Amino acid sequence: MLSHGMKQTGNVSLHHLQSVILAVANPWVAMGILLLLAFFASYMNSLSWADLTYVLPATSLGYVLLALVAKFALHEQVSPLRWLGIALISGGVGFVAGGPALTSHSHHDAAREPEPARAAVSAGAER
Amino acid sequence: MSHVYTSVVSTWGGILVVVLASVVGDIFLARAMKQVGDVHALWGRAGLWTVVARVLSNSNFFLGVTAMAVAFFSLLFALSWGDVSLVAPAAASLTFIGNAFAAKIFLHEKVDRRRWIAAVLVAAGVGLLAG
Numbered sequence: 001m002l003s004h005g006m007k008q009t010g011n012v013s014l015h016h017l018q019s020v021i022l023a024v025a026n027p028w029v030a031m032g033i034l035l036l037l038a039f040f041a042s043y044m045n046s047l048s049w050a051d052l053t054y055v056l057p058a059t060s061l062g063y064v065l066l067a068l069v070a071k072f073a074l075h076e077q078v079s080p081l082r083w084l085g086i087a088l089i090s091g092g093v094g095f096v097a098g099g100p101a102l103t104s105h106s107h108h109d110a111a112r113e114p115e116p117a118r119a120a121v122s123a124g125a126e127r
Numbered sequence: 128m129s130h131v132y133t134s135v136v137s138t139w140g141g142i143l144v145v146v147l148a149s150v151v152g153d154i155f156l157a158r159a160m161k162q163v164g165d166v167h168a169l170w171g172r173a174g175l176w177t178v179v180a181r182v183l184s185n186s187n188f189f190l191g192v193t194a195m196a197v198a199f200f201s202l203l204f205a206l207s208w209g210d211v212s213l214v215a216p217a218a219a220s221l222t223f224i225g226n227a228f229a230a231k232i233f234l235h236e237k238v239d240r241r242r243w244i245a246a247v248l249v250a251a252g253v254g255l256l257a258g
Contacts, residue, residue, distance in 0.1 A: 044182065047160035049167065052153055052230045053242045056223060060249045063256045085255030092248030095241050 050102055057096045060089050138214065141205030145218040148198035150225040154233050155191030161234075162187065216257035220250035 046055045064086050070076040163169070163181050170178050182188055205214045227246040231238040238246075 044156065044160050045166045047157045048163055049165045051236045052157040052234060053227055053236050053238050053246065055157075056153070056226055057245045057249045060223070060253055063253055067256055081255050085252040088248045088252030088255065090252075092245040092252060095248065096245035098241065 054096055054102070057089075057093050061093055064089050134208065138205065138209030141201060141208050142214055142217050142221065144201045145198055145205055145214075146221045146225050148194050148201055149218075149222050150229045152191045152194030152198055153222075153226055154229050155187045155194060157191075157230070157234055159185045159187035159191055216254045219257045220254035223250040223253065 043055070043059065046058070067078055067082055067086055071078045159182070160166075162185060163178070166178055169181070202214075202218060205218065208214075223246050227238055227243065230236040
């Protein structure tokens with residue numbers, strides 16, 4: 001997800017500007033960097049209260065959102081194989097979300113769980 | 128013939144380096160944040176700057192960020208050696224599998240059957256989507 005964002009911002013900067021220093025001044029690149037930082041901050045926040053094997057599948061929802069944005073906002077073709085990929089990721093996230101978020105510590109409040117994951121995903125999706 | 132063989136080896140070698148570096152990075156970052164503790168609670172108790180200071184003074188955090196940087200740049204190298212349609216999905220999906228093993232071994236997380244199934248499903252899905 002991070003590399004995808006970097007690739008997009010990288011392409012944008014190549015189209016509009018030649019130098020790397022000027023590229024940072026490009027609002028698209030600057031916004032990309034800001035959103036990457038937002039993703040990283042919410043990712044670290046999630047890791048502070050949930051297992052890595054719980055957080056990672058949840059962040060993979062970013063791939064699903066990316067495909068949906070490509071389909072409905074950019075009107076790109078989404079092949080059947082990619083729809084299968086979306087279904088597999090959603091199924092996997094559903095599996096892990098049904099279990100406990102943290103090993104060995106006392107159980108966290110279930111109502112709190114979706115919030116940082118969703119923040120991380122939306123930060124990834126807007127790129 | 129030998130040229131094809133060399134390019135296959137360098138492509139998969141590059142993918143392996145990317146996967147290893149990003150798994151190491153994730154493990155260190157997860158360990159750092161477990162040491163920092165629940166950010167939400169700490170923020171409420173001691174304020175945002177205490178959270179920032181505690182994260183930035185954690186050596187595991189810097190090891191994790193360094194490994195992530197290595198992963199990023201080795202991904203760029205791997206992409207120049209092999210096809211994007213192979214390198215990107217292979218690196219992304221193998222990272223999920225590698226993380227499940229590493230989290231079990233190094234972080235002692237309880238990776239039960241539910242989480243194994245999730246890791247495999249997500250890895251397969253990401254492999255299809257990123258391709």
